Every structure is written in C-alpha cells, then in structure tokens.
Amino acid sequence: MSLTRRDAVKVAAAALLLPAIAKFGHAEEKAKGFTLPKLPYAYDALEPAIDQETMTIHHTKHQQAYITNLNDALAKQDAAWLALTPTEVLIKLKTLPEAAQATVRNNGGGHWNHTFFWESMAPAGKGGEPKGDLLKAINAAYKSLDTFKKEFAAGAGKRFGSGWVWLVPSKEKVLAITSTPNQDNQLMDGQPAPLLGLDVWEHAYYLKYRNKRADYVTAWWSVVNWDAVAERFATAQKA
Numbered sequence: 001m002s003l004t005r006r007d008a009v010k011v012a013a014a015a016l017l018l019p020a021i022a023k024f025g026h027a028e029e030k031a032k033g034f035t036l037p038k039l040p041y042a043y044d045a046l047e048p049a050i051d052q053e054t055m056t057i058h059h060t061k062h063q064q065a066y067i068t069n070l071n072d073a074l075a076k077q078d079a080a081w082l083a084l085t086p087t088e089v090l091i092k093l094k095t096l097p098e099a100a101q102a103t104v105r106n107n108g109g110g111h112w113n114h115t116f117f118w119e120s121m122a123p124a125g126k127g128g129e130p131k132g133d134l135l136k137a138i139n140a141a142y143k144s145l146d147t148f149k150k151e152f153a154a155g156a157g158k159r160f161g162s163g164w165v166w167l168v169p170s171k172e173k174v175l176a177i178t179s180t181p182n183q184d185n186q187l188m189d190g191q192p193a194p195l196l197g198l199d200v201w202e203h204a205y206y207l208k209y210r211n212k213r214a215d216y217v218t219a220w221w222s223v224v225n226w227d228a229v230a231e232r233f234a235t236a237q238k239a
C-alpha cells in the first residue's frame with residue numbers, strides 16, 4: 001500500500017535533513033524513525049464535512065504525538081525496529097518485549113490508522129462512488145449501499161468510548177463491518193489490512209459536532225475516497 005511508498009519518501013527526506021542537523025550532533029539518531037506524512041489534500045479540503053481546525057489539530061498534534069511516542073518507544077529497542085515500515089511494526093508487534101508492546105500498539109496503531117484515514121478520504125466529489133466488483137460485494141453482503149451505510153453508522157454508534165469502525169475483507173461474506181477500541185487494528189492480530197476506516201475518537205469530530213457522533217458519520221460519507229477503497233479491495237482479492 002502507499003504507506004510503503006511514503007516510507008521511502010520518509011527515508012529520502014531524512015537523508016536530506018542530515019547535513020542540516022549534523023551540527024547539533026547525534027545526526028544519525030535524529031534522522032531515524034517515523035515522520036508525519038503529508039496530507040494528500042489541504043486542511044480545508046474536506047469542509048464542510050470535516051472542518052479545517054479539526055483536520056489541522058488532528059494531523060499536526062494528534063498524529064504527530066503518536067509518531068513521537070512511537071519513535072521514543074522504539075528507540076529503546078533493537079535499531080532494526082526504526083527501519084521498518086509502520087505496517088511491519090504492527091505485524092511484528094507481538095515479537096517485541098512484552099513491557100514495550102502496549103506503548104507501540106497504541107502509538108504505532110495511532111500512526112498507521114491516521115495515515116490510512118487521511119488516504120480513505122478525498123474532497124467531496126473527488127473520491128468517486130462504489131462501483132464494479134466493490135459495489136457487487138457490498139450489495140451481496142448488505143443488500144444495498146444504503147443498508148451498508150446504515151450498518152456501518154450503527155457500528156460507529158455502538159463503539160463505546162474511543163476507537164474505529166472498519167470495513168474489512170472477510171472469507172465468508174467477502175466484506176464485513178467491525179470495530180476496534182483505542183488505536184487497535186486488524187494487522188496487530190495477523191488479519192489482512194482493512195479496506196476503509198472511520199475514526200470515532202471525540203478528537204475527530206468534537207469541535208464541530210460536539211456530542212453528535214451520528215451527524216459526523218452522516219457527513220463523513222461525502223468525503224469517503226471510494227476509489228481508494230476499490231483499489232484496496234482489488235489488492236485484497238488477489239491476496
């Protein structure tokens with residue numbers, strides 16, 4: 001997935017930074033680790049569904065904090081950990097010393113999930129519509145796109161506290177809706193990557209929607225990047 005391509009960019013960017021920070025010493029250590037990915041659109045591009053202030057804080061403060069904490073946690077482990085992609089970190093999570101797993105789970109998950117979330121959205125009208133094999137699979141599992149959206153929204157409503165709602169590939173029905181607490185996702189449990197994810201932490205919607213999570217979910221459909229979902233679905237079917 002494109003997280004891997006971003007990692008390549010990240011490594012290249014880190015290399016470019018080396019001369020600039022070398023004078024402060026410890027250049028190698030400072031150049032290692034994960035960095036905040038660039039948003040694939042402007043901070044105000046998802047208005048009015050998601051407001052500019054929420055996007056700015058969500059990306060530059062929340063995701064950045066997960067990345068900083070992930071780097072701090074992995075800096076205490078074998079150097080190979082900081083050379084992995086975010087996906088690889090989650091897949092290998094259970095091979096870390098047990099005392100380090102919760103921090104890396106929360107912050108590595110936070111990093112991965114947010115990059116995935118940004119890539120799951122596009123400005124209204126730019127993300128396409130479900131069609132072809134993806135639409136067929138949605139109709140087979142949920143009878144209609146409308147029913148699918150209702151069940152996904154119900155999953156968002158039922159998630160108590162902070163977490164995520166996901167559309168995932170499923171052996172039985174091809175597609176399934178599921179939910180995880182905190183920053184957990186399927187990769188940590190050895191499952192295939194999700195196809196679509198919705199952040200239902202209060203920080204994702206509270207500035208604009210206050211306590212009305214259901215209104216946030218309803219508005220969010222207008223900025224779903226269905227073309228990205230279709231691409232992930234095609235990849236999952238080949239796996």
Ligand code: MN
Pocket residue numbers: 058062114199201203204
């Ligand atoms: Mn979030």
